[in-house]
Amino acid sequence: MEDKGANDMTFSLQTMLDVLPALLRGTVVTLQATAAGFLLALALGLVLAIARRGSNRAIVMVIDLFVTVIRSTPLLIQLYLLFYVLPLYGPSLSPLVTGVLGLGVHYSSYLSEVFRAGIDAVPKGQWEASVALQMPRAKTWYRIILPQAFRIVLPQIGNYMISMYKHASLLATITVVELLGAALNYAGETFRYLEVLTIVGVIYFIIGYIFSRLIKYIELKLAY
Amino acid sequence: MDFVLQIYPALLRGALVTVLLTVMSGAAALAVGFAVGLARLIPSRWVSVPLTIYVEVFRNTSSLVQIFYFFFVLPLVGIRFEAFTTGCAVLALNFGAYLSEVVRSAILSVDKGQYHAAVALNMPVLLRYRRIIIPQAIPVMLPAFGNYALEMLKATSLVSLITITELTFSGAQLVQFYGHPTEIYLSIFVIYLILAIPFIVLNRNLEKRAGGKWKTRVPTT
Numbered sequence: 001m002e003d004k005g006a007n008d009m010t011f012s013l014q015t016m017l018d019v020l021p022a023l024l025r026g027t028v029v030t031l032q033a034t035a036a037g038f039l040l041a042l043a044l045g046l047v048l049a050i051a052r053r054g055s056n057r058a059i060v061m062v063i064d065l066f067v068t069v070i071r072s073t074p075l076l077i078q079l080y081l082l083f084y085v086l087p088l089y090g091p092s093l094s095p096l097v098t099g100v101l102g103l104g105v106h107y108s109s110y111l112s113e114v115f116r117a118g119i120d121a122v123p124k125g126q127w128e129a130s131v132a133l134q135m136p137r138a139k140t141w142y143r144i145i146l147p148q149a150f151r152i153v154l155p156q157i158g159n160y161m162i163s164m165y166k167h168a169s170l171l172a173t174i175t176v177v178e179l180l181g182a183a184l185n186y187a188g189e190t191f192r193y194l195e196v197l198t199i200v201g202v203i204y205f206i207i208g209y210i211f212s213r214l215i216k217y218i219e220l221k222l223a224y
Numbered sequence: 225m226d227f228v229l230q231i232y233p234a235l236l237r238g239a240l241v242t243v244l245l246t247v248m249s250g251a252a253a254l255a256v257g258f259a260v261g262l263a264r265l266i267p268s269r270w271v272s273v274p275l276t277i278y279v280e281v282f283r284n285t286s287s288l289v290q291i292f293y294f295f296f297v298l299p300l301v302g303i304r305f306e307a308f309t310t311g312c313a314v315l316a317l318n319f320g321a322y323l324s325e326v327v328r329s330a331i332l333s334v335d336k337g338q339y340h341a342a343v344a345l346n347m348p349v350l351l352r353y354r355r356i357i358i359p360q361a362i363p364v365m366l367p368a369f370g371n372y373a374l375e376m377l378k379a380t381s382l383v384s385l386i387t388i389t390e391l392t393f394s395g396a397q398l399v400q401f402y403g404h405p406t407e408i409y410l411s412i413f414v415i416y417l418i419l420a421i422p423f424i425v426l427n428r429n430l431e432k433r434a435g436g437k438w439k440t441r442v443p444t445t
Contacts, residue, residue, distance in 0.1 A: 072374060072420035074381035076392060077413050084405040169286040173385065180289055193296035201285050201293060208284035 015195045019186050023196075026182030027203055033100055033178060034165045040104025041164070042157075045111030049119060050141065052112070063112075070109040076170055078102050083174040099171035107164050111157065118153035119145060154222060158215035162208060169204075179203060228407050231398050235408075238394030239415050245312060245380040245390055246419075250373060252316035257323025262353070264328055275324075282321035288382050290314050295386040311383030319376055323369070330364040331357060370430045374423040377416070391415060 052063045070078070079102040083095065093101070122145050130140040172181035179200055187196040264275050282290065291314045295307065305313070334357050342352040384393035395412040399405050 068424060069417060072378075072424055073413055073416045074378040074392070076381045076384070077409065077416060080392075080396075080405075081409050081413060084399070085409055088406060166286040169288040170382075172288070180286065180292070184292070187296070193292075194300050197289065197293045197297055200289055201281075204285040204289055205281060209280065212284060 012192065012195055015190070015192045016199060019183070019192070019196050019199065022182045022186055023179060023199055023203065026177060026179035027207070029096070029176065029182075030165070030168050030171075030178040030180075031207075033096060033103065033168045033171055033176070034161070036100045037103030037107065037168070038161050038164055040100065041107035041111050041160075044104060044108035046115055046146075048108060048112035049115035052116060053119070067109045067112055070106060075102060075106045075167060076173065078106055079170060079174050095171070095174050095176045099168070099174055099176050103164055103168060103171075106167075107160060110160055114153050114156045114160070115149065118149035121152050122148045151222060155215060155219040158211075158218065162211045162215070165211065166204065166208065227402075227404055228411055231402070231408065232411070234394050234398060235391065235411055235415060238389060238391040239419065241388070241390040241394075242377070242380050242392075242416075243419065245308075245315070245383065245388070246373075246377045249312045249315035249319065249380070250376050252312065253319035253323055253372075253376065254369075256316055256320025257327050260320060260324035261327025261331070264324065265331065278317075279321045279324055282318050283325075287314070287318045287379060288385070290318055291382055291386055307383075307386050307388050311380075311386060311388050315376065315379055315383070319372060319379070323372060326365050326368040326372075327361070330361040330368075333364055334360045367427070367430045370423065370427040374420060374427065377420060377423060381416075 048063050048067065052060055054060070079099065082093075082098045082102050086098075087093075126144055126148065127140070130144050135144070168178060169180040171178050172184060175181070177185065183196045183200045187193045190196075260275050260279065264272055264279075266272065291311065294310050294314045298305070298310070338356055338360065339352070342356045347356070380390055381392040384390055384396065387393065389397070391412055395408050398408050402408075
């Protein structure tokens, strides 16, 4: 604690070495939150997209309203509602679980639209052929329609995954010690914002860049 | 309900700041997006390499990290801005990077024949872009711009974390002062939704007009 460098712009290597382990632990939490949140978003988004194709108009309207409301309001406020308000009336979840829930629900609204577009893009003949073959409806979905739809929207899904990975830094505001949270904890004690936030930026960039290259590659592989 | 009426002037003031932030950062981001998107078409490494680095850095890091970086680190190296200016600048740079990609890909999507025809007619470069290429590219950009406008409104909530008293921060302050998180956060949620309605309507119309054709050409997110 001897080094209170609030107005000190020298770049300290020692600080960087000191903070790195905490930041790497934070990175792992960020990636875990992203992975769990994204799985939730995929599942929920898929359910919403399939349910929306039913013939019940009330369900369609409710889903459209839900998707519009969730998409049009900031994730930060949704996290605050889940973290500060929900425990007053329901279960009190750990910060990380709350964050995963928030990320998953928020992004499910985007992904349901993506899936909807993908399902619409599967040629009608595929449905008709399945009916002609007397294939049960559930089997038509998971053997015929969804594999083709998934292939169509894979690049977009990837972009949303990167977006969620960056958005996961918001979990710092509900006390999750992910990458940014770990950084702010350390910097708050030592005032070494320069070094700490620079490393955070570099870590975000490296992982984000790898992700986005990977998605470009998949996109090219799938292009035909 | 009485309580909500009691706090709503404060929330309204916050909402006004949120609108101001959205408009100012949005206009600045548009300017940055056009400038960078067009400049990246210049076939010179001295121009394209620094701009590519800018775009990739801002697109591949978290916007919240960028906000904290500008807020905490720039003063350390002697650059001091008001929090509001910092917030606006980061949002503009962040969204400018995304918008520049929209501008660039829309311009590249204009039929090459238009370009060749303009060259054949001996049009100077600037006239070529101003009268032929850009007017045809703009309709292609519009749906993406509409989506980013809504994203900008949502993103302004992040600058609450660097003490700018916009809607979210006024709410957080009220919660600290009075408690009642349910009423306050739900009110904020509803206010954001109301602020978003013009964008939602705009985006519906843009999408309808675009049909299926534009969607495939420009990435919307």
